[in-house]
Amino acid sequence: xxxxxxxxxxxxxxxxxxxxxxxxxxxxxxxxxxxxxxxxxxxxxxxxxxxxxxxxxxxxxxxxxxxxxxxxxxxxxxxxxxxxxxxxxxxxxxxxxxxxxxxxxxxxxxxxxxxxxxxxxxxxxxxxxxxxxxxxxxxxxxxxxxxxxxxxxxxxxxxxxxxxxxxxxxxxxxxxxxxxxxxxxxxxxxxxxxxxxxxxxxxxxxxxxxxxxxxxxxxxxxxxxxxxxxxxxxxxxxxxxxxxxxxxxxxxxxxxxxxxxxxxxxxxxxxxxxxxxxxxxxxxxxxxxxxxxxxxxxxxxxxxxxxxxxxxxxxxxxxxxxxxxxxxxxxxxxxxxxxxxxxxxxxxxxxxxxxxxxxxxxxxxxxxxxxxxxxxxxxxxxxxxxxxxxxxxxxxxxxxxxxxxxxxxxxxxxxxxxxxxxxxxxxxxxxxxxxxxxxxxxxxxxxxxxxxxxxxxxxxxxxxxxxxxxxxxxxxxxxxxxxxxxxxx
Amino acid sequence: xxxxxxxxxxxxxxxxxxxxxxxxxxxxxxxxxxxxxxxxxxxxxxxxxxxxxxxxxxxxxxxxxxxxxxxxxxxxxxxxxxxxxxxxxxxxxxxxxxxxxxxxxxxxxxxxxxxxxxxxxxxxxxxxxxxxxxxxxxxxxxxxx
Numbered sequence: 001x002x003x004x005x006x007x008x009x010x011x012x013x014x015x016x017x018x019x020x021x022x023x024x025x026x027x028x029x030x031x032x033x034x035x036x037x038x039x040x041x042x043x044x045x046x047x048x049x050x051x052x053x054x055x056x057x058x059x060x061x062x063x064x065x066x067x068x069x070x071x072x073x074x075x076x077x078x079x080x081x082x083x084x085x086x087x088x089x090x091x092x093x094x095x096x097x098x099x100x101x102x103x104x105x106x107x108x109x110x111x112x113x114x115x116x117x118x119x120x121x122x123x124x125x126x127x128x129x130x131x132x133x134x135x136x137x138x139x140x141x142x143x144x145x146x147x148x149x150x151x152x153x154x155x156x157x158x159x160x161x162x163x164x165x166x167x168x169x170x171x172x173x174x175x176x177x178x179x180x181x182x183x184x185x186x187x188x189x190x191x192x193x194x195x196x197x198x199x200x201x202x203x204x205x206x207x208x209x210x211x212x213x214x215x216x217x218x219x220x221x222x223x224x225x226x227x228x229x230x231x232x233x234x235x236x237x238x239x240x241x242x243x244x245x246x247x248x249x250x251x252x253x254x255x256x257x258x259x260x261x262x263x264x265x266x267x268x269x270x271x272x273x274x275x276x277x278x279x280x281x282x283x284x285x286x287x288x289x290x291x292x293x294x295x296x297x298x299x300x301x302x303x304x305x306x307x308x309x310x311x312x313x314x315x316x317x318x319x320x321x322x323x324x325x326x327x328x329x330x331x332x333x334x335x336x337x338x339x340x341x342x343x344x345x346x347x348x349x350x351x352x353x354x355x356x357x358x359x360x361x362x363x364x365x366x367x368x369x370x371x372x373x374x375x376x377x378x379x380x381x382x383x384x385x386x387x388x389x390x391x392x393x394x395x396x397x398x399x400x401x402x403x404x405x406x407x408x409x410x411x412x413x414x415x416x417x418x419x420x421x422x423x424x425x426x427x428x429x430x431x432x433x434x435x436x437x438x439x440x441x442x443x444x445x446x447x448x449x450x451x452x453x454x455x456x457x458x459x460x461x462x463x464x465x466x467x468x469x470x471x472x473x474x475x476x477x478x479x480x481x482x483x484x485x486x487x488x489x
Numbered sequence: 490x491x492x493x494x495x496x497x498x499x500x501x502x503x504x505x506x507x508x509x510x511x512x513x514x515x516x517x518x519x520x521x522x523x524x525x526x527x528x529x530x531x532x533x534x535x536x537x538x539x540x541x542x543x544x545x546x547x548x549x550x551x552x553x554x555x556x557x558x559x560x561x562x563x564x565x566x567x568x569x570x571x572x573x574x575x576x577x578x579x580x581x582x583x584x585x586x587x588x589x590x591x592x593x594x595x596x597x598x599x600x601x602x603x604x605x606x607x608x609x610x611x612x613x614x615x616x617x618x619x620x621x622x623x624x625x626x627x628x629x630x631x632x633x634x
Contacts, residue, residue, distance in 0.1 A: 101496070102498075298626060304623070306548075449618075455618075
């Protein structure tokens, strides 16, 4: 008896893969080796007991019967009844399993059968490579082309068919204060290869937008639209776009700026599909800050139960997420804040020891809170003003993670100052962690799961019309807002 | 009875990952949350029926018994005998499956247990994300290509 096993990871959610594979007659559409197929006697293609009669491109004919179909276990078992190939007692099982940390699917395909003596190797290859591996590639291509969604029920819009779409947005006329933001008519061109065109429903406002507007970060050349984060619906996609289809609800948080618009045409690489439990406003409000918290706590430094974690600006957007998430990982969370009100807010989000300091003096308090040991890791969005105190507050072998510079760029740090504590200094950037699509899916997926499970809680108190972006910036810079700000196109 | 299920993909062949984790006494070596571990009664650490007695870095002490060890299925099943978590009838399985396409590993870790109804969400999160996902993340990190 021969046993053939092949398995693969498919870059699509389990439900989407299973919707195709549970249809016993779908292989003619996605398997490159199958020429034509039909279900005998008019039975439904998901009827256990039904028989598919099909021809291969090499001319062979096969009849197979569906023996098991489980929507619970995502299993399909079938056997060969007759074939023009000398295969006997062929029984195969397809099983799908969910990869829970990312929108991916594990596909296991296995069979046992007999063939004439001496032809075992030939048939092992025919089934393993020709049928199973060829099937993996065939299904991947089928999903990439969106063929599973192009039938009945799919939106009727053709991909990339339409021309320019009139829209509106907020552009920076020249670098400066909020007054340089101008609301005006714009155009979203038809998506080219590797691009998607979105109708945006909510746009996130982040402090980085202020830096870009003021010219501190060289990310745009005015006049240009601002914004790094938004959510909405896919209107159409360009050639070669694998994972998105018209009608998908999506979000993104990435450069280049350009999110302060009603409709946007952009590169598809950083756009992810939103789960049903995350609404558009929430996605626009949390993706940048949530994905930042995710990679800082799990990738730049893997926070463990019992770690002493120091979070600067603990009541800020990223700070509140870091406090909540680090606490749920079992860490002991210490934070710096600038006022009594913010201390209360941080405490309500898992920060056990808020330190109120306007001059960024916190090292002594951190030592006191940790029994003299210091912080195992410091998440520092402050930069220059906190540098000396950070080194002072760090435990032996501690990790100083400098991910932002709200008080100004860090001065050069002499390497010996790290030697003094065997310390590590990291300067991570979100977009290096999300550069690969699989990593992006995993990071975004964990943020969405954290929202679903209540690990991250978010309340949106500030909404402005898109045309009111300048007012939103004024309020943000005057510290009149707490928590996320969204613009509504 | 509630069930917690976590799965991931590790960028290394399953036999290499299995070699790292099949030792029932190796938690301190490959997970970030176990401080120390020993096998009770001087049994071999791959003897089905042996009990590991370990201490978490946050101080909690746990005793777990090995129920199944399969070098054929790359699978290990164990139950909790004593723990501070407040769970009953806790049985967990860690299983690896080769992904032939690319020579990778599909790793699954799940548990079934009983607990007070109001603690289900908290425990599912603590066990699923705080233990299993953290453990799989450690393996992904160790075997990253």
